[in-house]
Amino acid sequence: MNILPEFRTLRPASIADAVIALAAEGAVALGAGTDLLPNLRRGLGEPSAVVDLTGIEGLREFAPVPDGGLRIGAGVTLEAIAENDLVLKTWPALAQAAQAVAGPTHRAAATLGGNLCQDTRCTFYNQSQWWRASNGFCLKYQGEKCHVVPKSDRCYATYHGDVAPVLMVLDARAEIVGPAGKRSVPLASLFREVGSDHLTLDRGELLAAVEIPPVLGWKAAYTKVRIRDAIDFPLAGVAVALRREGDRITGLRVAITGSNSAPLMIPTESLVGGQWNEAAAEALAQLVRKTSNVLKTTLTGVKYRRRVLLAVAQQTFEALWQQG
Ligand SMILES: Cc1cc2nc3c(=O)[nH]c(=O)nc-3n(C[C@H](O)[C@H](O)[C@H](O)COP(=O)(O)OP(=O)(O)OC[C@H]3O[C@@H](n4cnc5c(N)ncnc54)[C@H](O)[C@@H]3O)c2cc1C
Numbered sequence: 001m002n003i004l005p006e007f008r009t010l011r012p013a014s015i016a017d018a019v020i021a022l023a024a025e026g027a028v029a030l031g032a033g034t035d036l037l038p039n040l041r042r043g044l045g046e047p048s049a050v051v052d053l054t055g056i057e058g059l060r061e062f063a064p065v066p067d068g069g070l071r072i073g074a075g076v077t078l079e080a081i082a083e084n085d086l087v088l089k090t091w092p093a094l095a096q097a098a099q100a101v102a103g104p105t106h107r108a109a110a111t112l113g114g115n116l117c118q119d120t121r122c123t124f125y126n127q128s129q130w131w132r133a134s135n136g137f138c139l140k141y142q143g144e145k146c147h148v149v150p151k152s153d154r155c156y157a158t159y160h161g162d163v164a165p166v167l168m169v170l171d172a173r174a175e176i177v178g179p180a181g182k183r184s185v186p187l188a189s190l191f192r193e194v195g196s197d198h199l200t201l202d203r204g205e206l207l208a209a210v211e212i213p214p215v216l217g218w219k220a221a222y223t224k225v226r227i228r229d230a231i232d233f234p235l236a237g238v239a240v241a242l243r244r245e246g247d248r249i250t251g252l253r254v255a256i257t258g259s260n261s262a263p264l265m266i267p268t269e270s271l272v273g274g275q276w277n278e279a280a281a282e283a284l285a286q287l288v289r290k291t292s293n294v295l296k297t298t299l300t301g302v303k304y305r306r307r308v309l310l311a312v313a314q315q316t317f318e319a320l321w322q323q324g
């Protein structure tokens with residue numbers, strides 16, 4: 001790996017100061033750096049300043065809200081989320097997803113904000129400088145051509161974050177703070193499906209917190225498939241939230257990761273009101289197939305990843321259904 005490029009390091013003590021620092025051209029936010037720093041050491045980026053958010057008390061709030069929901073600051077660690085009693089009891093799928101990220105030492109430092117905002121990945125991108133140079137770089141960074149879809153003028157690098165799909169099916173909102181003030185958006189709106197520009201944050205903006213609404217009868221689960229169970233990004237991840245009355249589906253949300261340039265919600269409205277049976281399972285698989293766009297961005301084969309994604313969507317739903 002390269003040595004780090006030269007940049008200024010700033011450690012603001014407040015969100016307001018962080019916004020000012022991030023508004024400078026070329027400045028990037030730093031959570032624990034478990035995604036950003038390995039990338040910089042591969043020569044992926046030359047920030048003018050790295051704005052370390054770990055000194056900001058206001059990003060570490062982690063408390064229930066009066067309506068029965070939960071607010072989690074972007075600076076809260078994944079370990080704290082995975083081990084929190086209220087999360088384990090009320091939103092176990094969130095604890096499950098946080099616990100599935102990387103390894104224990106990563107989770108002890110890695111932040112919620114960094115996990116959600118992590119970079120997209122591709123076999124032609126997550127490589128050393130000399131490897132990428134010998135391949136003519138690619139259009140995500142320093143090059144002009146995509147090696148995955150050569151005729152395309154956009155990047156298809158894949159989003160592999162574990163936590164986002166769960167927060168999406170829990171109907172969470174992202175609180176974003178920037179030079180124009182504060183805004184709250186559905187978590188899915190934090191992302192766009194462009195591998196080289198997958199976050200909708202404007203210059204100077206940072207993710208401050210995530211707010212999860214009360215459970216209101218929803219049950220949720222997350223399934224992650226990876227090559228090495230001890231530590232690995234998801235080659236496919238599916239989160240499902242289900243509301244059921246008797247043998248009817250009265251609410252259904254499904255989100256996927258590891259397949260597209262953003263974590264995506266599956267349009268499942270057609271299944272609501274019906275029963276869970278073989279036809280519904282096939283319909284769910286078709287909906288996942290239509291929404292997903294698995295391409296050769298990882299070493300694992302495309303066909304295998306596609307099949308796993310569909311199977312995991314069905315299995316995760318089935319497991320929730322069996323809980324009654
Ligand atoms: C070996 C290895 C295995 C991994 N496995 C997984 C895995 O299984 N699943 C998974 O999801 N991830 C995995 N990761 C990626 C990474 O470790 C995690 O996503 C981690 O949660 C990132 O958090 P962080 O605080 O270290 O982020 P950082 O590296 O500090 O930041 C990541 C990105 O988010 C931006 N950012 C950080 N905080 C904010 C904020 N508040 N607002 C706006 N932007 C922000 C940064 O500018 C940067 O671009 C792995 C990484 C490694 C090295």
Ligand code: SF4
Binds near residue numbers: 122139155195
């Ligand atoms: S999808 Fe194409 S442009 Fe994007 S990182 Fe991979 S090779 Fe580069």
